[in-house]
Amino acid sequence: MLPQEIIRRKRDGKPLASQEIAAFVKGIAAGTVSEGQVAAFGMAIFFNGMNRSEAVALTLAMRDSGDVLDWSELPGPVTDKHSTGGVGDNVSLMLAPIVAACGAYVPMISGRGLGHTGGTLDKMDSIPGYASQPDLALFRRTVRETGCAIIGQTADLAPADKRFYGIRDVTATVESVPLITASILSKKLAAGLQSLVLDVKIGNGAFMESARDAAALATSLVEVANGAGLKTTALITGMNEPLASAAGNAVEVTSAVDFLTGRFRDPRLEQVTLALAAEMLVSAGIAASNKQASRLARAALDDGRAAEIFGRMVAVLGGPRDFMSRPQHHLPRVDIEHAVKAPRSGFVSGISTRDVGLAVVALGGGRKRPQDKVDHAVGITRLLPVGAEVKTGEPLALIHARKGSDAEAAAAVVRAAYSFGDIKPVAAKAIVRRISPRG
Template identity: 45%
Template sequence: MIFDAVDVIRTKRDGGSLSPEQIDWAVDAYTQGTIAEEQMASLAMAILLRGMTRAEVARWTDAMIRSGERMDWSRLSRPTTDKHSTGGVGDKITLPLAPTVAACGAAVPQLSGRGLGHTGGTLDKLESIPGWRASLSNEEMLDVLAKAGAVVCAAGSGLAPADRKLYALRDVTGTVESIPLIASSIMSKKIAEGTGALVLDVKAGSGAFMKNADDARELARTMVGIGTDHGVRTVALLTAMDTPLGRAVGNAVEVTESVEVLAGGGPSDVVELTVALAREMLAAADLTGGKDPAEALRDGSAMDAWRLMITAQGGDPDAALPTPNESHDVLAPESGVLSRLDAYGVGVAAWRLGAGRARKEDPVSHAAGITLHAKPGDTVREGQPLLTLHADSADRFERALEALEGAYEVGGEPERLPLIIDRIA
């Protein structure tokens, strides 16, 4: 069935609901180049302003899934389960989480992305490991899953191509903030990935895409609804991103911290969130009677799965990671309790040090990043290092320090969101 693009735009502009046939046609026609960029931009703006019903969002997501391939893990002997995070600062959770869940009996096909702006990317972190490969064929992914129980790699070009095209358009037309379009973008890729169960880590706070918990909760509910409507058991945890996760922000420094967690140590917030998400992933996959994730971290089985996963993707888990040429300490201005450490400011500083990128094609420095010596609630002394900045060149420090102006505060009562704010199923 063929529609007139202007009629479809008018329907949504005037507050109407798009029919399943209109949605199917619009997504397919845009993917094929039949609808002009300016017309899809107009439709995206109408969706931003008018919203979508649950049925519309489900159909829009389905149309994007059908624009490409859908992966199939039926040859695996284990149930599949996956996690998606909406992104943040110091969010290295995928690194310890995937092997931990694998050590507890599930298969974890984790398609991840790269960092952009102040948020880090899982693939950038893992590429700090010499030899590790992000790009795998579907057969290679199956092979790694069979050997290690977990794979973390880049999504292929055949997965939801409609989303790739629409995402680029939203980025330049002021329509990124539309919750129906955010939710369908994330969920089309995750459902096409073929996992049987999905746990969403939806961040709220200054370092997250959603700055307040109410918006994050709405996004979480929308995504859980999409997953449920597509037969994927889906649950979401609403988690804090007002201050960075853990004590490392960057690439190699976050790999180092992740290995500490897998060795049974590491920062308490990273451990807590890893275990909480792992338990949700196992429950969603109906694997609640076996090994507990906390036990897998203690007994070394999670570390064994990590080593298998890294080796199977060409990496050397024993290799030295990149180290910075230059470091600079940021000192506490006075003695007292660190009451605030803003995730967004720290994320922008790490980006300016070279750990992130402004455009998708930009390179990143694997050695660049920030080490946090204190978190909100910690007592500090005047002149004590609060943060250590790492960079390949000392000329990176000035702009990074500008990003940190006003990002931390000593004195007063610490103001922090609880690490796990809510659970939505």
């Protein structure tokens, strides 16, 4: 089957047979399909979509392009979570050790940043020595010994998706529901999970801004996953403002350490993290109800077990053994800190969250091209949330940059991203909706 003929069929709106999809994906993994052909295939899907059978076939083909793990030797359930991406979303860093502390195993295979959103893998790469892409032997040992491992795709796991993922980021095909679905689920199916919980973001900092689009993506993910044999539910969560008060890589790792150790927890971040933890524990069969699961998750966080597990995971994967007690000593930093000053007094009434994410990318904290290197030290901290009261000249956020000109440019973007009012706005829901399989 010629790649260009498969592209032509999808370009013309015709459904693809599973054999055609499998052949094209095999070419992606083998490198016999060019980058231009992959981009054209993605754009054809972006405009014409895929039916449910095609989406399942694409997901399974990308899963089968590499190894599929088997965790049958572990004494507990194997589960995971995936977020569709947002700004200040470092939930995975706390969630994996919380759930592991409750008795589940979490082999979390994460991705790099896409567009304006940060990537979990880029955050973990901030930690010196941390092997974010270990061989399978070290990955398995880390999961077995600590209960969780947060890593990126290895060459052996869903290699077709790894290549497709990078091309989508720079060809304006990120927002396609079937492509997002197949990309997320192929990695999760390759990880050998028994259950999965999805965090689908909605709002001006998400890829899906409308309730309709977010529900369509969540439904697609849940139905395709269950159709491929993986027990899956989803929570739709709000992204009309950064989830945490930090956005970047090293700064979000610092935020995660503060969260796990109890030094500081952003309220919305805490709500979303614990809601997802409860959903995972019920789905994995560790808790019989959401109420019981919430108690277990809260206890694992508050008594320090989750922080201990995160520290052990970092050490086993090559990071500093004293990381949890001295994160600032190990994480990269920049010399320039520039305060973003409020242009007027009042209450923060809204934040253009996508622009905040793009400001981080412009600082060097994200990628404009797949081959771009990320500066893990730059970012934004002390982001005020919606509803905060501020006076003229007081700081809205703090920019961490390499150069003064970069800091000033980012500050201008962040300042313009904030809107103000004279009345405190009603707080938006952090957890919007739960999606479960039909029937």
